[in-house]
């Protein structure tokens with residue numbers, strides 16, 4: 001048996017590695033830098049703990065979360081692994097004793113908060129020790145693009161460079177966007193790092209996007225049919241949380257809520273009631289869920305579309321921690337995009353950052369409107385390879401037939417071309433619908449031959465169709481506060497009848513839920 005697996009067995013009591021773990025461990029043991037992107041709960045800790053036990057010398061783990069640090073060290077000590085931590089919760093005396101142990105080689109793994117690197121005495125002490133690895137948890141904190149930028153993380157590269165013999169550097173994060181990854185590599189000056197992106201797939205989550213339903217009715221139905229189950233309902237604003245909470249509370253008493261507008265005390269109480277199953281449903285903003293590890297959450301409903309795929313995936317990841325099948329349902333209406341735009345526009349973020357948020361907002365809007373496998377779309381977004389279709393998401397299961405929408409697509413695309421300059425989706429829809437809207441008349445768009453050529457459709461259907469064309473790259477979307485749509489090479493091919501447009505047509509009569517199969 002190889003050494004890594006025997007350590008896994010002996011210390012941690014597991015039989016086999018999860019995907020990616022062994023490769024990461026081997027790479028670190030070969031003294032090659034690593035950047036590992038794994039979702040929360042994916043099992044990253046042992047990816048640095050096992051090499052720490054195998055390498056000579058000590059491993060320093062830089063972690064921003066004081067509470068997690070203590071938990072980890074306690075667990076390691078129970079497993080008879082010599083670990084310790086230093087952070088601001090300890091007294092100078094305690095720190096002195098810990099550092100004495102470190103000096104005397106009694107410690108194998110030392111956890112520190114990044115702020116510790118501001119202490120010259122700490123840095124000088126480390127310099128003369130045999131540090132074989134520096135593991136950096138939550139490595140996205142070095143990036144301005146991450147959601148948690150921490151200034152103190154910027155001290156890490158200097159720290160790495162003080163050692164006469166450079167330790168191997170292993171970075172871990174659950175944030176997988178390309179710009180964050182690139183930033184981690186460049187700011188931390190990683191040397192030819194091997195990048196691992198793994199473990200994002202959660203087979204037991206059944207992902208559904210539901211469009212065009214009356215949300216209130218849907219959610220009452222759904223919760224009614226699953227009244228014994230535990231679930232989370234996410235909304236994008238506090239106001240929306242209150243309104244959904246009241247709706248549900250009127251019928252089911254075991255509902256609670258969570259958002260930033262409640263007192264600390266009430267938030268804490270509600271959260272605990274949910275965790276200990278006194279309330280089985282919690283209606284919440286995205287403030288809820290950090291660090292919560294409730295195993296039996298059977299469903300997560302997004303009452304509103306979240307701002308981006310990262311948030312979405314993190315939120316649905318709270319379902320099915322016990323490995324049992326669970327449903328993730330996103331209830332979409334076009335108003336959700338408006339809410340998110342409003343939140344972005346009114347945030348205090350820089351213009352650059354807002355532009356970035358708009359781009360991500362479009363990506364999740366594409367996710368809603370794509371016809372392809374939803375799991376595939378997400379894993380592709382995180383750059384994890386996944387072959388084929390999952391067979392369980394709402395796009396690859398269920399009742400649908402492929403329909404030839406080429407003629408409809410040609411109508412939309414020729415309208416976009418005839419409008420001469422780029423306009424937003426609403427304006428295009430207004431022209432296709434033959435609206436007498438002032439703006440349409442003002443720009444004389446009512447004189448186009450495509451004016452009113454799709455008036456038999458509802459506005460909603462047209463909007464959704466244009467979005468699906470965008471999601472499948474038949475049109476380009478230029479994001480921003482006032483996004484516009486333009487044609488591209490693919491639109492030209494469709495207009496010249498060189499390419500057919502086939503979309504799934506979900507039969508309305510199809511059952512919306514298939515619980516029995518699940519629970």
Ligand code: ADP
Pocket residue numbers: 014015016017018021038039040041042043044045046
């Ligand atoms: P995170 O990536 O969030 O740091 P952890 O390292 O805390 O995740 O791991 C999440 C859970 O998965 C822990 O309970 C851990 O013990 C467990 N785990 C990690 N690796 C394995 C494995 N190879 N087999 C079984 N369970 C594992």
Ligand code: ZN
Pocket residue numbers: 372373374375376389390391392393394395396397
């Ligand atoms: Zn699928």
